[in-house]
Amino acid sequence: EVRLVESGGGLVQPGGSLKVSCAASGFTFSASAVHWVRQASGKGLEWVGRIRSKSNSYATAYAESVQGRFTISRDDSKNTAYLQMNSLETEDTAVYYCSRHGAVAGLGGLDVWGQGTTVTVSS
């Protein structure tokens, strides 16, 4: 079964840091680009950023709202991607989803999603 499982969410104070993980199984993780998408309560989806595969030089890209504060990385030996979040603001409070880009399956868009992990930034 193709699966993504996020973990590591929690409560953090403004200005703090948190690292969330995305564990993959059931497909060739190393060949896949991984995206992070967030959703504040009652709001729409916001694309956070992505990391490409080794064959694409692990290239990363970020939304302007998180550029310079968030870093996406991956460890293909562990089939895991990470989202390091620094200088957190209350506006970063959201459910964070990781997702797979469908190109690895011959599709477009984000074809596999995790269940999400909740990050709350509050004092």
Added chain:
Amino acid sequence: ENVLTQSPGTLSLSPGERATLSCRASQSVSGNYLAWYQQKPGQAPRLLIYGASSRATGFPDRFSGSGSGTDFTLTISRLEPEDFAVYYCQRYDSAPQTFGQGTRLEIK
């Protein structure tokens, strides 16, 4: 800035009716790299349409996507009770791969 504008914000229809959802891009979407997602309460989004018009696995043929350039449409030919949800479009031709703000499809 790449902005996707979805309309209407909320669409109220009855089962059996036809739904037409719009997604307009501020800049042309290259290669028709435009996707649609369905999201139900408490669930992760689910890929519905990719490449503007290709239907993802698991969705029936009453769902169809069309359009190119800056104007895209998601059509549901005859609404079933399970189709009432929020729908998002997303461009994935280049970063940032922005989403539209969503259209809520509700039962009238």
